[in-house]
Amino acid sequence: MLKRLGFVAGGLMVVVVALGHAVMSVPKGEAPAYTADGSLMAPAHYREWVYLSSGIDMAYTASQETEHHVFDNTFVNPISYRAFLATGRWQDGTTIVLEVRGGESPVSINKRGSTQSVKVDAEEFHVKDKGKWSFYRLVMGTNSAKLLPVGAGCQACHAAHGAVDETFVQFYPTLLPVAKAKGTVSEMYLKEGQTSK
Amino acid sequence: MLKRLGFVAGGLMVVVVALGHAVMSVPKGEAPAYTADGSLMAPAHYREWVYLSSGIDMAYTASQETEHHVFDNTFVNPISYRAFLATGRWQDGTTIVLEVRGGESPVSINKRGSTQSVKVDAEEFHVKDKGKWSFYRLVMGTNSAKLLPVGAGCQACHAAHGAVDETFVQFYPTLLPVAKAKGTVSEMYLKEGQTSK
Numbered sequence: 366m367l368k369r370l371g372f373v374a375g376g377l378m379v380v381v382v383a384l385g386h387a388v389m390s391v392p393k394g395e396a397p398a399y400t401a402d403g404s405l406m407a408p409a410h411y412r413e414w415v416y417l418s419s420g421i422d423m424a425y426t427a428s429q430e431t432e433h434h435v436f437d438n439t440f441v442n443p444i445s446y447r448a449f450l451a452t453g454r455w456q457d458g459t460t461i462v463l464e465v466r467g468g469e470s471p472v473s474i475n476k477r478g479s480t481q482s483v484k485v486d487a488e489e490f491h492v493k494d495k496g497k498w499s500f501y502r503l504v505m506g507t508n509s510a511k512l513l514p515v516g517a518g519c520q521a522c523h524a525a526h527g528a529v530d531e532t533f534v535q536f537y538p539t540l541l542p543v544a545k546a547k548g549t550v551s552e553m554y555l556k557e558g559q560t561s562k
Numbered sequence: 563m564l565k566r567l568g569f570v571a572g573g574l575m576v577v578v579v580a581l582g583h584a585v586m587s588v589p590k591g592e593a594p595a596y597t598a599d600g601s602l603m604a605p606a607h608y609r610e611w612v613y614l615s616s617g618i619d620m621a622y623t624a625s626q627e628t629e630h631h632v633f634d635n636t637f638v639n640p641i642s643y644r645a646f647l648a649t650g651r652w653q654d655g656t657t658i659v660l661e662v663r664g665g666e667s668p669v670s671i672n673k674r675g676s677t678q679s680v681k682v683d684a685e686e687f688h689v690k691d692k693g694k695w696s697f698y699r700l701v702m703g704t705n706s707a708k709l710l711p712v713g714a715g716c717q718a719c720h721a722a723h724g725a726v727d728e729t730f731v732q733f734y735p736t737l738l739p740v741a742k743a744k745g746t747v748s749e750m751y752l753k754e755g756q757t758s759k
Contacts, residue, residue, distance in 0.1 A: 412736055413640065416613035419633065421665070422675025436616065443610065466735060468618070473732040473754060474723045478619025483735045526671045535670040538663060538680045539609055557670060 391458030395442035397492045404509040405490055405501040408442070411462045415446040417537040421468060421479065425522070434468025434479045435486070439537070449540055453547025455530050461491040489513075491523075491532065498523070498531045528554040588655030592639035594689045601706040602687055602698040605639070608659045612643040614734040618665060618676065622719070631665025631676045632683070636734070646737055650744025652690055652727050660686040686710075688720070688729065695720070695728045725751040 395414075398406045408414070417439040422431075441449075445459035465487040468479030488503035490510050500519045501510035513519060520531075528535040528551060529544045535554060544550045592611075595603045605611070614636040619628075638646075642656035662684040665676030685700035687707055697716045698707035710716060717728075725732040725748060726741045732751060741747045 413612050413643070415610050416635070416637070418678045419616040419635070420672065420675060420677045421618050423672050423677065424674040425671050427668075427673040438613070438616070440613070446610070471624075473725070473730075473751070474622050474719075475617065475620050475733070476624040477621040478617060480617040480620065480733045481615045481735050483738055522671075528670070533670075536672070536677045538678050541680055554670070 389444045389448065391442065391444050391456065395444055395460070396458045397460055397490075397494050400509055404504075404511055405492060407488065407490070407503050407508050407510050408460060408462065409508070411440050411442075411460075411464075414440040414462065415443050416440055417461070417540065420536060434470075436466045436468055436479070436481050438464040438466065438481075440464070450543055453529065453544045453549035455493055455532065457493055457496060459493040461532060463487075463489040463491070491519075493530075525553060526557065527551065586641045586645065588639065588641050588653065592641055592657070593655045594657055594691050597706055601701075601708055602689060604685065604687070604700050604705050604707050605657060605659065606705070608637050608639075608657075608661075611637040611659065612640050613637055614658070614737065617733060631667075633663045633665055633676070633678050635661045635663065635678075637661070647740055650726070650741045650746035652729060654690055654693060656690040658688040658729060660684075660688070688716075690727075722750060723754065724748065 420437045440462040442460050448456045467482035470479050472480050490501040500513040503510045523531045534540050534544050617634045637659040639657050645653045664679035667676050669677050687698040697710040700707045720728045731737050731741050
């Protein structure tokens, strides 16, 4: 643990001053890394990164309710979170993690609603590298995540509807007010109107 | 930010070796602090602590479903999380945060299920200090949290049904397998049986 901490502290020594804000460069332990075939090496400690939000049973069409519930948890690497708080923007080297778990009930003394399953059903990574966003999906049971083709639809939908820089900041309650204050929300999002209370 | 980091790194210099595991003492920035009248000073940066889990519409009795949805998000200070991973136990100076936000729908392009409100409806803190757990509730609009009387019921219910040391580890999917592997789950929890899949 001490070794890991020393490592992170070392990475923080490089300070990049941009747009008048002190923005840290993304240290090696948080920065995206790839295998020889272009897969993303899944970040091992994302559960110790910064939590953005959770949704339940989210869908982009108003389909029928089902009995099976699904939680989406999202996380981001810490340095990029702090840079967003300062600037309302995602810096290069940002990784946003989507973790999918089942909703369960009843569990122990909880009799209503849903709590989260120990089992992880899927992990996806949205990575900004050299100014460009890409999506990767974990190959379950391995440590690597395959690049999703642009035609998979994630990219087009995020680019069209993401509140900030192709990302769904409209669903991240600690970041949406920052983006509004910094004036970094997209025109498309402002036109679509419906915002979180 | 650099100042804060230096501060955290300084706190980590003190290493306590207990039960054969290297357990870090809780650094000042994470340790519980109190006002003169015994209120807890609410931790300012708990959203950058380690996320434990979220539930939605949780209740300990099977009452009717309502139209108003409620998310419970839980966080813990990072050093105590890492110590739990190593030992299956909560060390002194641990703070578990419960943050309550509304569930909203539809929001932006999400048409189904619920996403989380920008507005925080409540914050509670479960603090282990000098071997004893206490509950505090944030006085909204302030930075301090009032001690909840033991008679409020939280304490009795957590002591009776908490899977580990008066805490609901049964709802924390990354920690329950650790507690099972380390043999630190309570007998009461094992008797109550129903566990997360």
